[in-house]
Amino acid sequence: MASLPKQLKDLLKQIDLFSIPVPVLTNDSKQQYSSFYSGLISILVSLLSLAYFAYVIQEWANGNILPTITSNQQAMAYTEQEMEDNFIQFKLSDPSNHDPFKRLNNIITPLLFIVENFKIVSAPLPLFSDENKPFTVGLKKGTLVVNNLNTQKSDESLKPIKNYLLIFIQCSEQYLDQNSNCASQQEIDQYMEGYHGFLSIIMKLEQYSFKKDQIEYITKQSYQAFSPTYIQYTQIAIQQxxxxxxxxxxxxxxxxYKLINDFYLINQSIDNLYIQNIASSFSSQKFELNAIFAYQISIDSLQISERIIMPKLSAVLAYIGSIVQVIFLLKYLAFFINNRQFKEEMVTEILHMYYPNLKNIIIKRNFFGKIISTNQSNEGNQNENFIKQYQGHLDLAFKKLRLINIIYELSRIELLMEKHFGFDNVSICTKLGTEFQLNNYEKKNESLRASILSVGNQGHQNSEDIFTIFNKS
Incomplete structure (x- = not known):
């Protein structure tokens, strides 16, 4: 740092944020002490703070700062959910590569029943696969309703309970439309005896992305063994x-937002007669169904409620401030450096006022301010003794640094000089100081002494009179 140009050092001093107050200076002088070391730390801290501020603001704008989320589950007495087209699909993974759901030469026909208040309110609707989506049948858009309110007290505007009943049956001509037909019975029997893999239940779910601030769609699949030998009844409960x-x-x-969050399956093995009884009990019409699968699709009355609070500007700024405070812990290092350098410069200046020849001494210090070497000769431990004596004088100079002590010392020195040299000689005095005399520092009970010379130098001066004052603490 000593190799830096003086102008750069002065500039760094001007931008130092960690200047320390200088209580010994008058109001006519600067009130704070600055150093270029602390100026460098100020630049570092400021750049780190601005960089972190820009980083957090960017993360906030990109939605990467996590919001506050609270979640709970509650039972809903009434709820309804609009379902999009093909909101649930059934896809067969058949190794025989024979599509049983196709419209022509149909083998298995899914029949869709709309049920309100446990009553079938429309004729069964047959579903077929098409060329774009072979082996796949899907439900058209509709509405699912849960209504557990007392019917006598419920509002007439509220819809009744509504769900869907989907039954997979062996093809029967009476349930087909005009543009479809069944395969031959031999072909149907042959298909029923083979292995046909798994039936996938695919549902499109919704989730909220706080990063993009939009609703995203995902798919979830569940698998069931597709075996015509064993009839299964499955409840598909959709969770909101x-x-x-x-x-x-x-x-x-x-x-x-009200979203379709998840679904789960409840399976039960039943016989064919039970499926017919369910369909017949829900309608005044008697159904004859050679069923394979039966699915009841409904809304779960248990709903997840989630509260999301996105990070606000005040919270982001508070977060930035807390981290910047940690970064500004470097200010304590800057304060330490400024205090150390201030003490070093002030006591050295005071010592040079008494001993001007010490300005020619080159002193090297370590990072902690300890003197490690000088340009003095090291013969006979002269350099080591000089360092000890020099440090001792610095310690004495620091004690004289206080303002009240400075005023007191100046008053005593002025009175002493007037007494010994007279007022006229003191007034024309232009030079203070004397040669720094190297004493034997190891000797105990011996004071550090010096003498003061002036240009007038009227007669002999007793050296003990002057620096007995300086050596007093």
């Missing part, structure tokens, strides 16, 4: 999630 989003920048701004 209600999101209360507060995305205000400064103040509260509420937005509510």
């Amino acid at each position: 999630k209600e999101i209360n989003l507060d995305n205000g920048l400064l103040f509260q701004n509420e937005v509510t």
Whole structure:
């Protein structure tokens, strides 16, 4: 750092944020002490703070700062959910590569029943696969409703309980439409005896992405063994999630989303007669169904409620401030450096006032300010003794640094000089100081002494009179 140009050092001193107060200076002089070391630390701390501020603001803008999320589960007495087209699909993975759901030469026909208040309210709708999606059948868009309110007290505007019943049956001509037909019975029997892999239940779910601030769609699949030999009844319960989003920048701004969050399956093995009884009990019509699978699709009355509070500007700034405070711990290092250098410079200046010839001595210090070497000769431990004596004089100079002590010392020195040299000689005195005399520092009970000379130098001066004053603590 000593090799830095003086102008650069002065510039660094001007931008030092960690200047320390100088209580010994008058109001006419600068009130703070600055150093270029502390100026460098100021630049470092400022750059780190600005860089971290820009980083956090960018992360906040990109949605990478996590919001506050609270979640709970509650039972809903009434809820309804609009379902999109093909919100649930059934896809067969058949190693025989024979599509049983196709419209022509149909082998297995999925029949869709709409059930309200446990009553079938429409004729069964046959579902078929197409050329774009072979082996796949899907449900058209609709509405699912849960209503567990007392019917006598319920509002007429509330819809009744509504769900879907989907039954996979062996093809029967009475349930087909005009543009479809069944395969031959021999072909149907042959297909029923073979192995046909798994039936995948695919549902499109929704989730909220706080990073993109939008609803995203994902798919979930569940697998069931497709075996016509064993009839299964499966309840597909769809779970809802209600999101209360507060995305205000400064103040509260509420937005509510109701999403399809998940679904789960409840399976049970039954016989063919049970499926027919279910369909017949839900309708005044008697159904004859050679069923393979039966699915009841409904909304789960248990709903997940989630509260999301996006990070607000005030929280982001508070977060930045807390980290910047940690970065500013470097200021204690800057204060330490400034205090150390200030003490070193001030006591050295005071010592040079008494001993001007010490300005020619080159002194090297370590990082902690300890004197490690000088340009004095090291013969006979002269350099070592000089360092000890020099450090001792610095310690004495530091004791004289206090303002009240300086005023007191100046008053005593002035009175002493007037007494010994007279007022006229003191007034024309232009030079203070004397040669630094190297004493035997190891001797105990011996004071550090010096003498003061002036240009006038009227007669002999007793050296003990002057630096007995300096050596007093």
